[in-house]
Amino acid sequence: MRALLSCLLFLGAFGLQAQTFYKLRGYVYSEDNQPLPGANIRVYDSQTGTQANAEGQFEINLEQGLHRIGVSYIGYTSEFLEFVIEEDNVKNIFLKADTSMLNEVVxxxxxxxxxxxxxxxxxxxxxxxxxxxxxxxxxxxxxxxxxxxxxxxxxPSKDDDPFKNDSIPQKNYFExxxxxxxxxxxxxxxxxxxxxxxxxxxxxxxxxxxxxxxxxxxxxxxxxxxxxxxxxxxxxxxxxxxxxxxxxxxxxxxxxxxxxxxxxxxxxxxxxxxxxxxxxxxxxxxxxxxxxxxxxxxxxxxxxxxxxxxxxxxxxxxxxxxxxxxxxxxxxxxxxxxxxxxxxxxxxxxxxxxxxxxxxxxxxxxxxxxxxxTFWDSIRPEPLSREERDVVKKQEAYDLRVNSKDYLDSIDAVYNKVTFLKVAWSGVGHVNRAKKTNWEFGSIPSLINVVAIGGWRMQYNINYLKRFENRKRIKVTPYLNYGFLNRDLRGQLTVDYLYNPVKQSSLFLNIGQGFDVINGSATISDIIKRNNFYINTGLNLGHRTELFNGFYFNTDIQVNKREDFGDFKFSRLGDELFDENDPQVFPNSTILKTNFKIDYTPKQLYISEPNEKIVLGSKFPTFSLQYKRAFQLDNELKKAFTNIEFNIAQYFNVGILGTSEYKISIGKFLDTTKVAPMDYKYQRGGDPIWFSPSMSTYQLIPQTFSTFGWVFESHYEHQFNGFLTSKIPLINKTGINTTVGAGLLYVPEQNYQYSELYAGINRVFKLGKARFRLGAYYVTSQSNQFGFDSGFKFSLEPYNRNKNTWSF
Structure with a gap:
């Protein structure tokens, strides 16, 4: 038995070794020699097969001997072949189109x-x-x-921006x-x-x-x-x-x-x-x-x-x-x-x-x-149409004409001419296009401010702008105002110099005396009250630049004398507008304040134009760190306060679900030796009806209050952009979108905790070239100080085309 089994195994092994395989390769074509990618090649006797690749090529291993092979492709008559494989072979197969089969397929x-x-x-x-x-x-x-x-x-208007062509072509063209x-x-x-x-x-x-x-x-x-x-x-x-x-x-x-x-x-x-x-x-x-x-x-x-x-x-x-x-x-x-x-x-x-x-x-x-x-004619895949040729030729002729000195001088003469309408309404300008300078002088109506602090005031400002070929520019704005009730003259000089457009580097200078606000983020009902203003005299010098891609460094130094209004006289109009409208009283002081801030957006994407950098954003958040240090200058240099704040903010897409935005902030005063009201950190109270900017304020805080210790803030908002409303019959035809959001505020030093949730609807409206988003929201909040609250709010947001976002 063992001998018989050994013999059978030997014969089987010999039989396997005796099997010989050869390659059959080739192409499958149509009658007009077009490859048929994906054509099926089936070997019926061995139940094997393969498919042609993208070029119509195939290859298959076949045992030596007779085989029956079928080749098929949708829309073509199948081909059946019988032949003996005794060596590697090449066989190209041509299929005929079958129109009756195509109709059946359809x-x-x-x-x-x-x-x-x-x-x-x-x-x-x-x-x-x-x-x-x-x-x-x-x-x-x-x-x-x-x-x-x-x-x-x-x-075209002769009062258009003098740095633009005085006539804009009706057709816009880019190549x-x-x-x-x-x-x-x-x-x-x-x-x-x-x-x-x-x-x-x-x-x-x-x-x-x-x-x-x-x-x-x-x-x-x-x-x-x-x-x-x-x-x-x-x-x-x-x-x-x-x-x-x-x-x-x-x-x-x-x-x-x-x-x-x-x-x-x-x-x-x-x-x-x-x-x-x-x-x-x-x-x-x-x-x-x-x-x-x-x-x-x-x-x-x-x-x-x-x-x-x-x-x-x-x-x-x-x-x-x-x-x-x-x-x-x-x-x-x-x-x-x-x-x-x-x-x-x-x-x-x-x-x-x-x-x-x-x-x-x-x-x-x-x-x-x-x-x-000549260059454009050589690289265009197709010649321009008659209409496109007319646009290009007219523009080239137009450019030659409007850039000539005689034409520029004639346009300047029209723009620079003083007329009654300019003096009485739009203001007077003087431009020198060759030197790229422009002066702007206010009109008669801009001279009088009837709702200013201290009654009627006469004011006047001049704007000077100088542009350079490399996109650098400098703007100088002197401003004077005189109050009739108090017989006081005040004024400021502002200089803004963009010296490196690629790195967005600029210098800022402001010097003079005027009225300034104590809390710039006060509610609508409080922002223009007298107790939110003081007299500010001093110098502010600032600088901003990009050190490397996405990393911006901002510095400014201020020397300011801050005074309350003392025996300053106010008009009756201001008294009648508000209750409890007495100015705030505080010790006058002179202060030296320094501010250092860095903003970093990792992997910030951008486009480089000659002498310009266009920022496109990033998929990563922006990290910000701000450090303020101030000193008293009354008699000798003494420390006043130190403040630090850290922020993370991001706007991003969530696929078909819409877009989201969040901001997280944490900060505190490290030193509060002498902090004046205008240096406080304020938490803005909510407005009665207005839905305030959701990334920097809360909606239902009863009143504005100040903080000095650690403060933790977080904001989140999600715009569904029609993801929900598009699935609701009738509503999906209105263009209404939905949004939800939340916020959390925690102030440990006051044992204060506040949180809010809101949901709303909004719709986009057009007004000329502008786009606005009108919204209505229902907000509910909870606080350990005042319990639960809720209410309706409304908003109106403009669309920022430069950033492709809804923002002010």
């Missing part, structure tokens, strides 16, 4: 809603497209044109040639080697690739330039819960089957797209995209849409062209705009220095703005 997929299966395949395969290269470099050409629609442009570098998932760098700007640039989109791009392979797209919302990609797992898909059409392009799928939100939402996407069968890659954004998600624009075309370059699928379209109405004018983007000359997986992708996202060279028409 019918069947519509019955089964095959679009969902297509999207599912794209989602399952998108990881390889997100990681198909380590980095790339390409040439990006951008052209943007915006123009008014059927509305006559406003006539740039950019070398772009990118590495997944979000590293970006661009070098702008040629730039042309005509007209206003504020509402043109994609004048820099840092404006934000729509990478649909990412689950969410955040484009701060357009919206506070993060948009849900239609090819993300969240897409199945957010969108309805429908197969609109199937067609062949270069021998590849393409599915055209419509994408619609399942319900009215403001973080969703609507439009069409095209997907290539078997590869499950995007081919074309045509989507628009919900109007409710947009802050500046009324309509916005984009198109993208993908191309296979060196086996990598990249966006080769884009088109952005928008429409907006502001200041009584409707404007439409189009930006086209062409990307070419791709180079993949280059080796760059370790810190090549850093905080500087974009840089414009000095020569970029000096390119002539």
């Amino acid at each position: 019918v069947n997929v519509k019955k089964k809603d095959f679009s969902y299966e297509v999207v599912r395949n794209v989602i399952e395969n998108k990881e390889k497209y997100l990681n198909q290269y380590q980095n790339y470099r390409c040439n990006t050409y951008v052209k943007s044109l915006e123009e008014p629609v059927n509305i006559k442009a406003p006539k 740039a040639n950019i070398t772009r570098y990118a590495a997944p998932p979000n590293k970006l760098k661009e070098e702008r080697t040629a730039v042309k700007k005509i007209g206003e640039q504020e509402t043109l989109y994609f004048t820099s690739t840092t404006d934000g791009e729509f990478d649909l392979y990412q689950n969410l797209q955040q484009v701060k330039r357009l919206s506070e919302n993060s948009f849900v990609s239609p090819i993300s797992p969240l897409g199945f819960a957010s969108y309805k898909y429908k197969l609109e059409d199937t067609f062949y392009d270069d021998g590849k089957l393409v599915y055209k799928i419509s994408v619609k939100p399942k319900q009215t939402g403001n973080a969703l797209y609507e439009g069409k996407i095209e997907v290539i069968d078997q590869l499950w890659v995007l081919k074309n995209v045509d989507l628009k954004l919900s109007k409710k998600s947009l802050i500046i624009y009324d309509e916005f849409a984009f198109k993208q075309a993908y191309e296979n370059i060196d086996g990598k699928w990249v966006i080769s062209s884009e088109r952005f379209e928008w429409k907006l109405k502001e200041a009584g004018q409707i404007k439409t705009g189009v930006t086209t983007v062409s990307q070419s000359d791709f180079v993949f997986d280059s080796i760059y220095a370790k810190n090549f992708f850093g905080p500087e996202l974009a840089k414009t060279t000095q020569e970029a703005y000096k390119r002539d028409s």
Whole structure:
């Protein structure tokens, strides 16, 4: 038995060793020699198989002998082959298109809603497209044109800012040639080697690739330039819960089957797209995209849409062209705009220095703005249209005319002419464009202040501004005022000098005597009461600069004599406006005060322009540390007080849930030898109706009070930006958004604890070019001093276009 078993094992081993395998390799093509990526190759006798790669190539190991092989591809007639494998073999297979099969596919997929299966395949395969290269470099050409629609442009005013052209072209135009570098998932760098700007640039989109791009392979797209919302990609797992898909059409392009799928939100939402996407069968890659954004998600624009075309370059699928379209109405004018983007000359997986992708996202060279028409003609992918040529030619002719000395002198003469209307209302100016200087003198109505402290006062101020070619500037403002009731003359001189625009370095000087506030953050009902003012005489010298990226150092030194009003006379009007409106009495003193503050935002992103740095923000919080030290100067130098404060603040996106903001502060007086009321640390009381700035105040504190020991403050606010209201019928058509917030205050020295919660609704309104957010809130609070309280509040916040945030 053992001998028989040994023999069988030996024969089996010999049989295994006798098996011989050979490689069968080749390509699967259509009749017109187009590769068919993903084609199925099946070996029926061994129940094995494989798929062709992106180039249509396949390879499979087959045992020596006879085999029956089938090759299939959707939309093509399957091919069946029988042949004997005796050595490595190469076999290219050509399939014929089957139109009857394609029609059957169209019918069947519509019955089964095959679009969902297509999207599912794209989602399952998108990881390889997100990681198909380590980095790339390409040439990006951008052209943007915006123009008014059927509305006559406003006539230029001779009283416009004299440093602007006296006539602004009706059409806004931008053109740039950019070398772009990118590495997944979000590293970006661009070098702008040629730039042309005509007209206003504020509402043109994609004048820099840092404006934000729509990478649909990412689950969410955040484009701060357009919206506070993060948009849900239609090819993300969240897409199945957010969108309805429908197969609109199937067609062949270069021998590849393409599915055209419509994408619609399942319900009215403001973080969703609507439009069409095209997907290539078997590869499950995007081919074309045509989507628009919900109007409710947009802050500046009324309509916005984009198109993208993908191309296979060196086996990598990249966006080769884009088109952005928008429409907006502001200041009584409707404007439409189009930006086209062409990307070419791709180079993949280059080796760059370790810190090549850093905080500087974009840089414009000095020569970029000096390119002539010959250069532009040589780099444009397509010639300009007749309309675009007219815009450029007219602007070039206009520039030559308005920059001539004769023309500038004539404009200056008009602006500098003294007229009755200027004297009586708008004020008189005198400009010298060649020297880039401007003087401004107040008009007659600005001479009289009827609600000033101490009754009617006559006042006069002059503004002098000097600009330099490298964006440096100096502004000097002398100011005098005289009170009739007290027969007192007061005045100040202010100088503000920006000496390094790149580092935002500036010097500030203020010297003179005037009325100053004791508590600058007092409530609306208290801010103009007499007991919130004192007489301040002194000198203030300040300096601010950026030491390195994101790290700002602020210093100032003040020498001030602070006096109460003594026997100062007040008008009856002030007495009748307020109850208990007596001025505050305190010992007069002279003080030397120093202030040092640092603000640091790690990995602050920015754009470098010639002689300018444009800060874009950071995903990290801003850390601030402030140290104040003061000394008495009455008879000899004595310490007065020392204060220290530390803050952390951040504004960030929370995906489809909206945006959040928080601020945490802690501080105290380290020394309180002699602290005057204007040096106190105040906790602001709440206003009766007004919802005060949520990151620096509390809503229901009964009255303002001062603190000297440790103080802990925290604030948090979340804007849902339509995430909740977009799901409620009828409400989702109103544009109303929701918000929630909380705050906590703890003052150990007074055993004081206060906390609050609030929820509210708000809506964005337009007023000319400005955007405002009107809100209504319900606030509830609890304190160990006064128990529970609650009430309604209202707010009105402007939108800051420079920071893309709602802030004052």
